[in-house]
Amino acid sequence: MKRIGFFYGLLFCLVLSVAAQEKVVKLKIVETSDVHGNYYPYNFITRHEWKGSLARIYSFVQKEREQYKENLILLDNGDILQGQPTAYYYNYIDTVSPHLCSEMMNYMKYDAGNMGNHDVETGRAVFDRWIATCDFPVLGANIIDTSTGKPHLAPYKVLERDGVKIVVLGMITPAIPAWLSENLWKGLRFDDMEETARKWMKIIHEKENPDVVIGLFHAGQEAFKMSGKYNENASLNVAKNVPGFDIVLMGHDHARECKKVMNVAGDSVLIIDPASNGIVLSNIDVTLKLKDGKVQSKDIKGELTETETYGISEDFMKYFAPQYEAVQKFVSKKIGTFTESISTRPAFFGPSAFIDLIHTLQLDITGADISFAAPLSFDAEIKKGDVFVSDMFNLYKYENMLYVMTLSGKEIKDFLEMSYYMWTNRMKSPEDHLLWFKEKPREGAEDRASFWNFSFNFDSASGIIYTVDVTKPQGEKITITSMADGSPFRMDKIYKVALNSYRGNGGGELLTKGSGIPQEKLKDRIIFSTDKDLRFYLMNYIEKKGKMDPKALNQWKFVPEKWTVPAARRDYEYLFRSVQ
Template identity: 75%
Template sequence: MKRAYFFLGCIFFLIGALSAQDKIVKLKIIETSDIHGNYYPYDFILRHEAEGSLARVYALVQKEREVYKDNLLLLDNGDILQGQPCAYYYNYIDTVSPHLAAETLNFMGYSTGNMGNHDVETGRAVFDRWADDCKFPVLGANIIDTTTGKTHFKPYEVLERDGVKIVVLGMITPAIPVWLSENLWSGLRFDDMEETARKWMKIIREQEKPDLVIGIFHAGQDALLMGGKYRENASVEVARNVPGFDIVLMGHDHARELKKIKNIAGDSVLIMDPASKGIVVANADVTLKLRDGKVIDKQIHGALTETKDYGVSEDFIKHFAPQFDAVQDFVSKKIGCFTETISTRPAYFGSSAFIDLIHTLQLEITGAEISLSAPLSYDTEISKGDVFVSDMFNLYKYENMLYTMKLSGKEVKDALEMSYDLWTNRMKSPDDHLLLLRKTRREGANDRASFQNFSFNFDSAAGIIYTVDVTKPSREKVTIISMADGTPFSMDKMYRVALNSYRGNGGGELLTKGAGISQDELKDRILFSTDKDLRYYLMQYIEKKGVIEPHALGQWKFIPEEWTVPAAKRDYEYLFGKVEK
């Protein structure tokens, strides 16, 4: 009997020891952001294989799921509905089939999505349809329905894995009204990120009692005030000032980031940003130790993982082959012919055929007196010869509307002054740079790696004759000589100005900070807006004309030319390697 009791005691001891043993749970968190229509490893615009893509991301995810199974959480951080023509096709052409962006994310097994500003840009009919097609929640804690005061999308999602409760809170940059016309987001408002995070963190802590909190924010890390009232790129501020986040996943600024910061409570927060197009993913390993169901230790490590090393998922390619073929047919349609090759490269150094073609089309479509436009792609070209639908995505990158606005002569000049301040260096010797360039290139931000500022804010004008003296100080570089037809230009006269809706709504702040027009006054200056995006009208125009003879209008130049011409050659070689013949 004593031996029996001894053995029973040993068994009960072992059972007690096992029950008291700590439990280890390992999670894998993978974020994609700013995919911009790059679902396939193919560029439908340039007609060749592309880096990144969801097909490459899925190959990586399939490999990681062999280890982590359901403990892998796949999250998307917005700007998935704009960019490559395959997004445009399912936004506006085939509106009956399930949206390809939703279908691909469903197929890959995403846990949550998040809204980006370029998703809003597609308009409510498109982004609401896409969100409905997604079999996971699309988040937006600071996107508010103005009628009900409630969030238009789910503010956060609760995910449970292996006894661990994870909460994902999603937010978007609130600066949408600075970029997009209200008809695209009517009935909604976009609240401040930090205020919203404080509100929902309190609710999450009290009601959900999470073990891990992830913020997924479609906003970058370099905070600034836009339009006088919108805190843009406030992700790091939120991570620092609102205790409770373990991981903050960023997007929007197309710049890779991986770091840890201390919040105001002294806790560590992992910050990650995978830039764009699925070339890398943000990849976090989380190890939690639980005792009696409670987390007693948490280890979080992050990495930015290249997708190129994982190849392309054949399952993905096979499954979405019919949609690939439909998009290929769409972009292959011929719409006209160009007699010359045009490139954005010369646009940074003076009047150029590429930008002046857009100016010419904007003036002819609107009947305006002056046109403002910028290079929307950092480095692109359209070859002479037959022009196809695919080329239109090179000619005009974004789905902006075309506005006609009333601006005074002085406001036009002041907007240009700010543009050239963003664009050009102040030359103090012939050996200086002409352009305002970064000292080091920013990794993962190839669309502006060499410029200090975004090239899509480098507006030039047509309809007026002017010079830009790069030896002059800020706000004193532009001299407007006359209208293009030789008639006088007046600072006091109100002009009809053609420009895109991004600029007309305050994007880049050339009209607000530059021209001094208040954010609220901008909409009263709009005389006319197209109801479709500018690319649609450009396609119509080219198709109607048949043959386009692009050429530089020669209506503006940098001076003094004995300095700027050699400097332009040097800067061209710095940016692009060699001068075009």
């Protein structure tokens, strides 16, 4: 009996020893991306309730933390500082109070953030102030301080949970110089994502010996060369070509994605993208089996979770009620009156009061000869009657500066040739589409889903009279007959052109690929720039005028009209049938 007792005692100790050596750790990874100022479940532009928002995301996080506690890791992937008036107000209007974005992210207990291109667009005074007040690191391994050659921000964050070491490496799309004026990011440069990932993956493995590596990349997955040198949307390339990542969290392209890919080492990598506005979030479960403190296996599952079903956090709304009221007061200020309602819908099919109002304001503000502008919102409307600050975010979506650049007549024509090439289908029969549509839109890409190219690159011109022949190839579409005042338009003459800073810095490549101006020469063409964003000047202009009578200027048209007029009616119905 003593022997049997000894045997069972020994067996019991052995079981305890094995149990002590083996362990299962469950982690919950939550990613938000491209929130674009949607902090509250209310759209301050349209004055309606909103199904996205940090308030809804926090409701989900609160529920999940009941189970996962500290093992829930909350990450943001950039473009959180721009979009809704909530962000604008604390970026530029109230710069004394703590920034609402950092206050909310601290309240939600984010573990790390990442820089997005629209965060950089706010300017260093804004994004440096925001970063300084965040209780967590905002990452940027490929954002380099040119004076030191070192990252301006922390390249990665180490998190330890239940004996598991997790490393989060943050990077931004490097194409910032092709979109944004250098004064917004002075003293910085943006390195290639794949080269940067290779460098830091080696350092991370040698220095940190991680169990899980997460890429937090503000870039989409359909890579292409921007302006011939910036590898835009390289997240999928990094996931496949740089071994070591378990998860790559994407953003920037506003397109939902959740799938596994195999990297060059034969390992599986989860890539996931929650699109935009906090409507969905990336919801990832990681289960690790450890033995003697070492990971034996990893099981990673991801899904995109709708935030609407989790409701709104009452705690969140109560805590941030004063800031809500401050923003509501800001957007409710009347600035003028419109005699007619205007919408971006007609802007895809010809001259429109909406775009021509922007043209008129740009020309009046700058005194330029010609204006370029595009429909920045897919389906925006400002109703006739009283116009408020909130309407200005419909009129002009982004915080671009207003530039005046010098362009020759030929460069203006070539610019428009590329714009309308990206915009229109080349019609071969009266039954063809007028606009260039995708055959199969990507889910969750919102207004970007229908067109083959981004509609914020569909620039028209004002100040000249011209036609666009949609039966002709690029290079032969545009016929400019005269200036708007009837004087001759000359290909060899230098004109002053008003346009936004995104376009003036090379955004959309209309000036580089279209007009043929080298990227590095664009800044030499800029002869004037506003010191504040274009929306600020539009607001001031309308407030000064008081009453606006927006009309289509009818300075251009699609031809042949016997084809394009019926095609426009068909395409209008096709494009807007789901948003009627």
